[in-house]
Amino acid sequence: METLRHIVVLVHLVGFALLFGAWAVEAVNRRFEVTRLMHWGLLIAAVAGLVLAAPWGIEYDLNYAKLGVKLVVLVAIGALLGIGAARQRRNGSVPPALFWSIGALTLLNAGIALIWR
Ligand code: HEM
Numbered sequence: 549m550e551t552l553r554h555i556v557v558l559v560h561l562v563g564f565a566l567l568f569g570a571w572a573v574e575a576v577n578r579r580f581e582v583t584r585l586m587h588w589g590l591l592i593a594a595v596a597g598l599v600l601a602a603p604w605g606i607e608y609d610l611n612y613a614k615l616g617v618k619l620v621v622l623v624a625i626g627a628l629l630g631i632g633a634a635r636q637r638r639n640g641s642v643p644p645a646l647f648w649s650i651g652a653l654t655l656l657n658a659g660i661a662l663i664w665r
Pocket of ligand 1: 553561590597655657658661
């Protein structure tokens with residue numbers, strides 16, 4: 549059970565890596581676009597995160613306040629990705645504040661995961 553949980557954590561981290569990595573590629577190349585890989589990363593992190601939010605394969609209590617905050621941040625990132633993709637289709641670009649918020653909120657959720665125990 550514990551090993552299975554570690555595998556789901558790995559999948560969760562792959563989702564995070566895809567979302568943040570896809571965003572970083574856009575930022576470094578100064579394209580500032582919302583890409584399909586960001587949506588896939590968020591979806592993978594969300595599904596694995598929800599599976600991990602259930603208390604199985606562990607002997608300690610989960611911090612549900614922290615998980616609730618992470619879920620709210622994840623929904624906010626999803627909304628930004630959706631709005632960004634729609635704006636991109638219509639205008640050909642994403643507002644800079646929206647683009648930077650996607651990276652900042654992704655990093656915030658990783659920070660919450662690691663720092664808030
Ligand atoms: C973009 C959104 C998210 C990002 C970037 C993210 C990032 C991370 C990272 C980096 C870790 C590893 C930290 C560690 O080793 O303890 C982690 C763990 C975890 N995440 Fe997320 N997360 C996200 C969304 C969520 C959501 C929505 C949930 C559930 C509501 C969730 C539940 C968990 C749980 C339960 C763990 C701990 C795994 C364990 O030690 O058993 N995450 N997350």
